[in-house]
Amino acid sequence: MTASKIIWTQTLKIYVCIIVYFLVMKLLGLDDVVELRLLNFVFVLWGVNGAIRKNVNVNGEHDYFQNMSISLSTASLSVILSTVSLAIYLQFISPSFIKVLETSFVWGDNLTAPMAVFAVFFEGMASAVVTSFIIMQYWKDVKKTIVRKKKAK
DSSP states (O other), X not given: OOXXXXXXXXXXXXXXXXXXXXXXXXXXXXXXXXXXXXXXXXXXXXXXXXXXXXXXXXXXXXXXXXXXXXXXXXXXXXXXXXXXXXXXXXXXXOTTHHHXXXXXXXXXXXXXXXXXXXXXXXHHHHHHHHHHHHHHHHHHHHHHHHHHHHHHO
């Protein structure tokens, strides 16, 4: 399986989870509970871990930088897709959602849609980098374990 196929498959899984979760929260009237949005981070962790797992298990790739590239690409693309969806949602579907975002940001009552999208984008990209480094620490240790097992045989 090519790296780009792994990246796009896992990116779409993350994106679908985030969108479905957002819609369920909206239907249940929980879209104003900021703490529940932290679960998005779990979706990204799950998707990035899946991308690296596939690259290691299917492609046999153990190179740290190759896997880091896959993890950053997967997380970044999911942030971009989610941010574009937020922009579309704020512009065309529910412009009043900006009021909900105002209560969750520290900027107060003067939040505009472009400012919100910009903030979510940079928050997401920072989260993507952190997520990638967290997951890579795990997989770095897995690689050491795999190498030790091969040498023991």
